[in-house]
Amino acid sequence: MSTADAIVRRTAGALSVEQRDPPSPRRHARWLAARTYALRVVALLACAIGSAVVAGAQNATRSPSRSTLDAQVVPRGRAAAVTRPIVVASKPFGESYILAELFAQLLEARGFQVDRRPGLGATEIAFGSLRSGAVDVYPEYTGTGLLAILGADSVPAGGARGTFDLVAREFARVYGVRWLPPLGFENTYAIAVRRETAQRLRLGTLSDLARAAPSLTAGLTADFIGRPDGLPGLARRYGLRFAAVRPLLPAVKYQALASGAVDVIDGYSTDGLIARYDLVVLEDDLDFFPPYEAAALVGARAQREAPGAVLALTELSGRLDEATMRALNRQLEVDGAPVAEVAVAELRRLGLAAVGRRAADAPQRRARGSLASTLWAERAAIGRRTLRHLELTGASLLAAVLVGVPLGLLLERWRGGAEGVVRGVGLLQTVPSIALLAFMIPLLGIGVVPALVALFLYSLYPIVRNTYSGVRDADPPAVSAARALGMTPAQVLRHVRLPLAAPIVMAGVRTAAVINVGTATLAAFVGAGGLGEPIVSGLALADSRQVLAGAIPAALLALLVDVALGGAERLVTPRGVRRRAAG
Amino acid sequence: MQLSAAQVTKHYGAVAALRGVSLDVAAGECVALVGESGSGKTTLLRCFNRMVEPDGGRVAVGGRDVLELDPVLLRRATGYVPQDGGLLPHWTVLRNAALVPRLRGGAEAAQAEAVAGDALRLVGLDAARLGERYPHELSGGQRQRVALARALAGRPSVILLDEPFGALDAISRADAQRTFLDVRRARPTACLLVTHDLHEAERLADRVAVMRDGVIEQVAPPAELRAGPATEYVARLLQRTQL
Numbered sequence: 001m002s003t004a005d006a007i008v009r010r011t012a013g014a015l016s017v018e019q020r021d022p023p024s025p026r027r028h029a030r031w032l033a034a035r036t037y038a039l040r041v042v043a044l045l046a047c048a049i050g051s052a053v054v055a056g057a058q059n060a061t062r063s064p065s066r067s068t069l070d071a072q073v074v075p076r077g078r079a080a081a082v083t084r085p086i087v088v089a090s091k092p093f094g095e096s097y098i099l100a101e102l103f104a105q106l107l108e109a110r111g112f113q114v115d116r117r118p119g120l121g122a123t124e125i126a127f128g129s130l131r132s133g134a135v136d137v138y139p140e141y142t143g144t145g146l147l148a149i150l151g152a153d154s155v156p157a158g159g160a161r162g163t164f165d166l167v168a169r170e171f172a173r174v175y176g177v178r179w180l181p182p183l184g185f186e187n188t189y190a191i192a193v194r195r196e197t198a199q200r201l202r203l204g205t206l207s208d209l210a211r212a213a214p215s216l217t218a219g220l221t222a223d224f225i226g227r228p229d230g231l232p233g234l235a236r237r238y239g240l241r242f243a244a245v246r247p248l249l250p251a252v253k254y255q256a257l258a259s260g261a262v263d264v265i266d267g268y269s270t271d272g273l274i275a276r277y278d279l280v281v282l283e284d285d286l287d288f289f290p291p292y293e294a295a296a297l298v299g300a301r302a303q304r305e306a307p308g309a310v311l312a313l314t315e316l317s318g319r320l321d322e323a324t325m326r327a328l329n330r331q332l333e334v335d336g337a338p339v340a341e342v343a344v345a346e347l348r349r350l351g352l353a354a355v356g357r358r359a360a361d362a363p364q365r366r367a368r369g370s371l372a373s374t375l376w377a378e379r380a381a382i383g384r385r386t387l388r389h390l391e392l393t394g395a396s397l398l399a400a401v402l403v404g405v406p407l408g409l410l411l412e413r414w415r416g417g418a419e420g421v422v423r424g425v426g427l428l429q430t431v432p433s434i435a436l437l438a439f440m441i442p443l444l445g446i447g448v449v450p451a452l453v454a455l456f457l458y459s460l461y462p463i464v465r466n467t468y469s470g471v472r473d474a475d476p477p478a479v480s481a482a483r484a485l486g487m488t489p490a491q492v493l494r495h496v497r498l499p500l501a502a503p504i505v506m507a508g509v510r511t512a513a514v515i516n517v518g519t520a521t522l523a524a525f526v527g528a529g530g531l532g533e534p535i536v537s538g539l540a541l542a543d544s545r546q547v548l549a550g551a552i553p554a555a556l557l558a559l560l561v562d563v564a565l566g567g568a569e570r571l572v573t574p575r576g577v578r579r580r581a582a583g
Numbered sequence: 584m585q586l587s588a589a590q591v592t593k594h595y596g597a598v599a600a601l602r603g604v605s606l607d608v609a610a611g612e613c614v615a616l617v618g619e620s621g622s623g624k625t626t627l628l629r630c631f632n633r634m635v636e637p638d639g640g641r642v643a644v645g646g647r648d649v650l651e652l653d654p655v656l657l658r659r660a661t662g663y664v665p666q667d668g669g670l671l672p673h674w675t676v677l678r679n680a681a682l683v684p685r686l687r688g689g690a691e692a693a694q695a696e697a698v699a700g701d702a703l704r705l706v707g708l709d710a711a712r713l714g715e716r717y718p719h720e721l722s723g724g725q726r727q728r729v730a731l732a733r734a735l736a737g738r739p740s741v742i743l744l745d746e747p748f749g750a751l752d753a754i755s756r757a758d759a760q761r762t763f764l765d766v767r768r769a770r771p772t773a774c775l776l777v778t779h780d781l782h783e784a785e786r787l788a789d790r791v792a793v794m795r796d797g798v799i800e801q802v803a804p805p806a807e808l809r810a811g812p813a814t815e816y817v818a819r820l821l822q823r824t825q826l
Binding site: 475477480481482483485486487488491495496499576 | 629632634655656657658659660663665667668669670671672673674675682683686687717718719730733734
């Protein structure tokens, strides 16, 4: 790595120097520290030039991106005539929503049409969608790319730059997917303490923490306690031994820290709440955590078909520092501002969008106030989502009935293979829904289709099982007598087995329907909409009213479907059988 | 001969259910098959409506080898009364009784309900009062009568009865047996009656066939059987049921 490269590369990061300590040096601590210091100085100078270049040269090849992309020349795009919309997605948490909205609005400002798919599943689903071409761009973190996607078990040398170079090279080689130059901030694990604690115990770094830890109680998320790049590794690297470690839910950890219930938590470095609670983030002075630089990840198809859009996205490279991102997260998560407004204001501030431009749409407008008023204010959206939810459930259930009932009847005639087939269908039930959705993305993309297929598959088992068992076990003396008196097998099925099994078949449909209504909330993870939409975004934005605005109608819908199909069950129960059951 | 079995054999896996059984039932005659469980009597009965296909020997109904007959048509022409009635629980009494004429279709189907009503009256049930009820609304004795009416409604020349009164209490059974005798007087149909109750066999049948272990030990009218048991087993059986 040449110094010149490093200077340019660091131009982006240098923006943060004024507001905050820049990322600490990695691995070969001393050597790197010296080098980084030098780089910072140069970078400060380069900063002005760099920003000028970035701001001024919308059509030019961008200097900050040059070095990291030497093999992949940035196409000289224009605000291009791409006919299809660019699909911009995010993962289901606040920061990802903001970044995706920034991408989306920037593209719109440059004349591209955008299709927003916020809150896609988790990494597997978002990245799976990108790989398959269903999504064109979404924000990702280099550390996540390294550990979760590439499955690396060690962090390369060279700090943030080394990690970026590795993931950029490997993603291009393996997936044809491209990392645009980083946005300018890292969102890594942030071990945080109260300011009072930091001052009293003179804590500035994690090494300081190791010294004080035996008198402190840590409140950590289960995820962090468990994963090797979390507490176990951290404790080993720093020789950390807390007085106690209490597992905490992410939603409550800041409050737990602020109230004094715990002394140390694991946060994310750009969490909006770090500023709100005036916390001190301890420096990772031994470089334990891998770099988590945020960047736009662009799929192969978009690179091929919309080079202009890719180029437009690089306008954000190096423009967002950690303090800015923290402020944006805070606006969203603490102040409750709509994503679209947060994004448009930031683009305007960066000079990337025309002043006075309005947000194209603000689907995340969030009412504050009582739950009832939230639900009332959202009634139109709730109605629309309920309708979509019913469409998803109804269509997939209908398909499952049309396939499952005949299949169950067929199996009654072919008992040799029946149990095997039914078990095979049952096995589908054990596939975790998120995994099933993730498997489906390469085949079916994202949106309604994979959701319908997944819901169909989940509905199949109760219907096939109940149909098969119901017709097989239907009143054996009656079936035997009907045969002995001259009914053909088809007549036995139609006039005896099926009517007697009808309530059992219907009970299977009912079970499938209730499961389906619940599972359909996960459809939001693949961008299929429905009542899961506010649940996903509400969870992402720590907004319980949003979650309830999806969960309450979904629960009511499940109850309603259960009651309605319970009625249907009674309706299809033959009279003679019903009386007997009642008596 | 209405029913004729000659040297019929049947195995279930390694177990021999029938080992060369021969039996004839004349038109209008009632023959009872008596024996312990597992003696093969139900298996033999079911050979006549092809619910069981024998491994060897010849089975004929109305003088024709059953293998030449379509099993479904054979069954529609043969009355059948199982122990548990086997009524379709989701059909009314009248509809149950009308099953066979309906299955036969054509002119018979058009007449099915009338014929079924006659059959119900024949077994002593008030068709107008009970016809629209469901099986579970009847007593056990009434259900077996409906099953008998269902077997009669198709006016078969043969009726197969598999322990038809075996599950009834003593009083209902006596009533049902009386009804059966009345019916046979009104409609003398060839009957093969499987029972484990020698008294019932003596009371209802013209001849009694004692089965043991897949073989018929003796066939004779009840009085003859009492007078001269052909084998030691028959003698012991008679002794045990001498009350």
